[in-house]
Amino acid sequence: MKKFIQGLPKAELHLHIEGTFEPELMFKLAERNDITLPYESVEALHKAYDFSQLQDFLDIYYQGMSVLRTEEDFYDLTWAYLEKVSKESVRHVEIFYDPQGHVDRGVSFETALNGIHSALVQGQKEFDISFGIIMCFLRHLDEDAAFETLESALAHKDKIIGVGLDSSEMGHPPSKFERVFAKARDEGFHIVAHAGEEGPPEYIIEALDLLKVERIDHGNTCLRDSALVERLVKEQVPLTVCPLSNTKLCVVDDMKNHPLPEMLKLGLKAMINSDDPAYFGGYLNENYEAVSGILNNDKDALALLARNSFTSAFLPQSEQDKLVAEVDRYMTNV
Numbered sequence: 001m002k003k004f005i006q007g008l009p010k011a012e013l014h015l016h017i018e019g020t021f022e023p024e025l026m027f028k029l030a031e032r033n034d035i036t037l038p039y040e041s042v043e044a045l046h047k048a049y050d051f052s053q054l055q056d057f058l059d060i061y062y063q064g065m066s067v068l069r070t071e072e073d074f075y076d077l078t079w080a081y082l083e084k085v086s087k088e089s090v091r092h093v094e095i096f097y098d099p100q101g102h103v104d105r106g107v108s109f110e111t112a113l114n115g116i117h118s119a120l121v122q123g124q125k126e127f128d129i130s131f132g133i134i135m136c137f138l139r140h141l142d143e144d145a146a147f148e149t150l151e152s153a154l155a156h157k158d159k160i161i162g163v164g165l166d167s168s169e170m171g172h173p174p175s176k177f178e179r180v181f182a183k184a185r186d187e188g189f190h191i192v193a194h195a196g197e198e199g200p201p202e203y204i205i206e207a208l209d210l211l212k213v214e215r216i217d218h219g220n221t222c223l224r225d226s227a228l229v230e231r232l233v234k235e236q237v238p239l240t241v242c243p244l245s246n247t248k249l250c251v252v253d254d255m256k257n258h259p260l261p262e263m264l265k266l267g268l269k270a271m272i273n274s275d276d277p278a279y280f281g282g283y284l285n286e287n288y289e290a291v292s293g294i295l296n297n298d299k300d301a302l303a304l305l306a307r308n309s310f311t312s313a314f315l316p317q318s319e320q321d322k323l324v325a326e327v328d329r330y331m332t333n334v
């Protein structure tokens with residue numbers, strides 16, 4: 001099954017580039033930037049990755065990203081991710097990043113964006129992986145800060161294809177950012193939002209009705225509301241599900257209880273993603289492997305997830321068709 005997953009063409013649509021920061025690279029860049037990390041070693045840092053909820057992770061995630069200072073740092077971070085997934089039959093990536101996590105500590109908007117973007121351009125050339133960049137607003141910050149961030153993005157529509165919403169979900173409902181997302185839509189950005197990771201189904205409904213999202217990031221708690229499930233099925237709203245993230249952050253207690261099989265049975269348009277692979281113990285293929293067992297190692301189910309990843313991507317229909325055809329071809333040969 002590992003070999004099958006390895007060769008299966010797929011896209012990744014829910015990936016925080018700052019969440020790919022491996023401890024080894026973090027120590028290397030800390031040294032390059034003359035920063036002392038509050039951990040003695042790579043092992044000590046690994047040991048700190050023990051989370052019982054989203055906020056535990058976010059605290060360490062923001063501390064980790066503070067090592068990123070120069071355009072080269074962002075390039076190296078993104079390049080390391082691309083090198084990894086180029087060996088996983090990943091054909092397209094839509095990458096999140098958190099501009100406020102950098103601008104607020106004195107790193108310019110352009111430094112982060114240009115570093116990430118140039119690595120992705122190089123990755124497209126070298127690995128034939130197409131890409132999009134989605135900037136996320138930090139929802140624990142206020143509306144004014146999000147507006148300011150959106151303002152900075154307007155000069156970079158050639159590089160940023162969409163806006164999203166991440167960070168601490170509870171107490172920060174999508175409604176807090178209704179006006180910012182209205183402006184982002186007017187400016188032509190694609191719209192996504194994290195909703196229903198820890199937050200209630202009402203947050204998913206707000207993301208749909210108020211932010212007018214095209215995909216829901218996570219969406220697990222939709223299963224508590226059958227009318228919402230019916231709507232998500234009918235409208236085929238993509239859910240960017242992240243299995244290893246869910247168990248690591250205790251959104252799901254055990255992989256054998258992960259709701260993915262139920263989601264697929266209900267007809268929800270789910271697909272698999274790695275979220276923050278350096279922190280959650282696995283990149284994209286390891287997330288497919290993690291759910292393979294609960295899907296009875298059904299190759300058709302895994303192929304459906306891969307097809308969903310392409311048909312949920314912000315790509316022209318012709319590109320989606322081409323990538324889906326790669327899955328079809330792969331399936332006739334296995």
Ligand code: HPA
Nearest residue numbers: 016166167168194275276
């Ligand atoms: N949820 C919310 N915010 C995040 C996440 C996540 O899984 N990863 C990085 N920021």
Ligand code: ZN
Nearest residue numbers: 014016194275
């Ligand atoms: Zn996420």
